[in-house]
Amino acid sequence: MRIVAIKCLSVSIPRVKELKVAYATRTVYNGILLQLVTDAGLIGLGEAAPNFEVCHETLEGTTQACRAMAPLVRGSNPLAREAILEKLEPWRHIAAAALAAYDIALWDLAGKSAGLPIRDLIGGYRQAIPNEMTIGIKDLAETVAEAMSIKASGMYAEIKLKLGLDPDLDVKRVHAVRAAVGPTFPLHVDANQGYDREGALRVLQALAGAGIDFAEQPVPAEDTESLRWVSDRSPIPITADEAVHTPEDALALVGSHACSMLNVKLQKVGGISHALDVLAIARAAGIPCMIGCMTETPVGIAAGAHVALGSPVVTHVDLDGGVDLAFQPATGGIEIQGDQLTVSDRPGLGVELNDEYRNRFANEEALQ
Known part of the structure; x- marks a missing residue:
């Protein structure tokens, strides 16, 4: 061929x-x-x-x-x-x-x-993984309303809250969402590099009682020392996201104990093959990974899902990057069963162009 x-x-x-x-x-x-x-x-x-x-x-x-x-x-x-x-x-x-x-x-x-589906070529570790939805930066009322709608839909097992522009409002939004969705619904936060290290630590300490599973990239991606500094002091586990572009980045981050988890995005690292390289480094270091995405169509989203389902290192996914597109240029790919994300058993990605x-x-x- x-x-x-x-x-x-x-x-x-x-x-x-x-x-x-x-x-x-x-x-x-x-x-x-x-x-x-x-x-x-x-x-x-x-x-x-x-x-x-x-x-x-x-x-x-x-x-x-x-x-x-x-x-x-x-x-x-x-x-x-x-x-x-x-x-x-x-x-x-x-x-x-x-x-x-x-x-x-x-x-x-x-x-x-x-x-065979790509999931099975990678390792076929699981058939489904909890689905997650992201809430962007909004005012307090909009944030709470969207969180309640997400939970009520039954399609999502976890919510990610975007933070990073207004520390005081960020803290209020997180606590308000926690009160709205109840004490056990999984939440995590993502500041997308929005804080300096002292500001990040203040926010994370203020969220210590909010039941936050982890916090993504609170400080600038290039400042690995500040990421490690925050990670050492934070009451909430820290995930590296924008700091992870290559397997070499992953090796440096886990070697310096700068984070507790890696967010691996295929568009950052150069595809499935290099994502698997990063997962192997994380596995050797004994830390979990999540599979994230940019704004993508069913082609890219399905690729991320296959990686997540194929590997035992992946414990979380953030693959909602295409849900708000006005139309889809491809069909197939991921499927939602209850609050779980899965893929079909069709060969390859399981996606066809529209x-x-x-x-x-x-x-x-x-x-x-």
Whole structure:
């Protein structure tokens, strides 16, 4: 089997609800859906969802990277994934989203070739994992109302609260949500680098009695020393998120005891393969991971779900990044059963492109 053609679909989809976090407000998704076409009739799907604030990547730069990678991939056996990734190694630190698109598509082809879901190729550890929903930065009343709606829906086993702009309001919002959802409903918080270390510690100490499972990235990603400082003193376990872009980052973080958990996002690390490298480091260090996402379509979200379900290291997921898109350019992928997230048993990702959307809205380019 050989890859004979590569297609790139540029996608722009508005969100029906904006998502406000400490460093940005998201109103639209701009990304790339990649197709690797083989001479066996199989097509692998991948996704690139560039994020400038976190990864310093743009849609234009990601598109250029996808074009540059294409000649190195075309003609290859898609099952020789490691050999292909070795060719693409120069892009790992500068175009992680583009690399993720190719890597995810290669895994999709591997699953389709084997007749197995990617979950089972990775390890098939579990069939389902508790589902989670994120609440962006809002005023107090809106935050509480959304939390109550999420709990009442029965579709989510956990809530993440975005913090990081107003420490006093952050503390009030968290305590108000805890009062609204009751003492046992799982909650965690994410400041998206919004505090300095002293401010982070003050907020975390003020939340000590709120039953918060963990707090994500309270300080700037590049300040590993402050992350360790906060982690040493916080009454709430600390998760590294924006600080984790590579396996090397993960090794440094766990080696310095800077956190208690890693949030692994395929778009940050360059796809499924490098995500598994990070999970292996965390497993060796004895710390758990969560699988997160950017704003993504069912292609990228399904890829993250397969990793989460395939590995025992993953204890949490945050894979709600596509729920507020105005329409979906692909179908299939994840499924919700009660408050649990799962995937179908279809081979590969279990995702198909929406031809109606592609014909009407997507800008398709055959990469040379």
